[in-house]
Amino acid sequence: MSISSAATSRALAIAVALAWPAASALAKDAAPGTYGRNPAGLAAHLDRLVAAYPDTIQGYDDTHLVLRDGTRFAIDDGREDKSFDELLDLPDIGDMFAFVYPADADAAQPPVDFDPGRVRVEGLFKALYGDCEKGDLTGRMSRVDWVPGHGGKPVWVATAQGVDRALKAVSAELDALPASFGKFLAPSSGTYNCRPIAGTNRMSMHSYGVAIDINTDFSDYWRWTKPGADGLYPWKNRIPPEVVAIFEKHGFIWGGRWYHYDTMHFEYRPDLLAAAD
Numbered sequence: 001m002s003i004s005s006a007a008t009s010r011a012l013a014i015a016v017a018l019a020w021p022a023a024s025a026l027a028k029d030a031a032p033g034t035y036g037r038n039p040a041g042l043a044a045h046l047d048r049l050v051a052a053y054p055d056t057i058q059g060y061d062d063t064h065l066v067l068r069d070g071t072r073f074a075i076d077d078g079r080e081d082k083s084f085d086e087l088l089d090l091p092d093i094g095d096m097f098a099f100v101y102p103a104d105a106d107a108a109q110p111p112v113d114f115d116p117g118r119v120r121v122e123g124l125f126k127a128l129y130g131d132c133e134k135g136d137l138t139g140r141m142s143r144v145d146w147v148p149g150h151g152g153k154p155v156w157v158a159t160a161q162g163v164d165r166a167l168k169a170v171s172a173e174l175d176a177l178p179a180s181f182g183k184f185l186a187p188s189s190g191t192y193n194c195r196p197i198a199g200t201n202r203m204s205m206h207s208y209g210v211a212i213d214i215n216t217d218f219s220d221y222w223r224w225t226k227p228g229a230d231g232l233y234p235w236k237n238r239i240p241p242e243v244v245a246i247f248e249k250h251g252f253i254w255g256g257r258w259y260h261y262d263t264m265h266f267e268y269r270p271d272l273l274a275a276a277d
């Protein structure tokens with residue numbers, strides 16, 4: 001094949017690829033997936049990832065994220081045809097940044113399947129915090145007095161990566177909010193819990209001691225909702241923006257920013273938030 005005909009084929013392939021989303025919009029589940037491409041600004045995302053967890057991550061080269069113990073994770077597995085489920089189940093490091101977390105934005109209905117932070121390379125989080133199924137987190141958790149001013153009780157979170165310090169800072173700022181905020185925050189519905197995400201084989205971020213659920217009584221979760229006639233899940237939220245802003249300031253992302261929303265859920269993900277600094 002000559003260079004020019006290769007270029008023509010490539011241009012045609014790109015045109016077909018670009019046409020896919022529009023053509024497949026009405027038959028989304030039947031259409032080939034298009035997830036898996038390296039996201040825009042990949043180097044900046046990787047820089048943030050390294051900066052967020054310097055105790056564990058050494059850096060990255062052209063192909064891999066490299067941990068201090070020598071473990072390597074592929075940045076790009078070469079696939080650009082993943083379905084949404086494959087994106088969640090079989091991500092590479094680049095895929096973790098497929099959706100840009102909208103820190104500081106007004107809370108609103110996210111686009112379909114827009115789940116910034118839910119694409120996680122499980123091996124990386126096991127390296128950062130340990131594998132609860134092997135008992136690795138024993139002795140690696142700290143007690144944090146959760147919003148004592150609002151009547152909260154102590155909770156346990158990971159010591160690694162400074163999660164405990166970050167949650168203490170969140171708690172202190174939340175305690176300074178008026179008493180009317182207390183009902184959203186206490187009692188906490190849980191932090192550490194060694195379990196998979198409901199309905200999946202993927203471990204929950206609660207398994208690493210890096211997530212906290214605030215009061216379920218004022219929370220909304222997509223699995224508690226029936227989809228509408230269009231098959232889509234209507235977004236709901238009652239959590240005040242002041243609460244979200246304090247968590248995000250200290251490195252926690254909010255499940256209320258996901259299409260598959262979970263408004264009680266906050267998890268420590270400074271790799272997705274440092275961009276705001």
Ligand SMILES: [Zn+2]
Pocket residue numbers: 206211212213262264265266
């Ligand atoms: Zn949660």
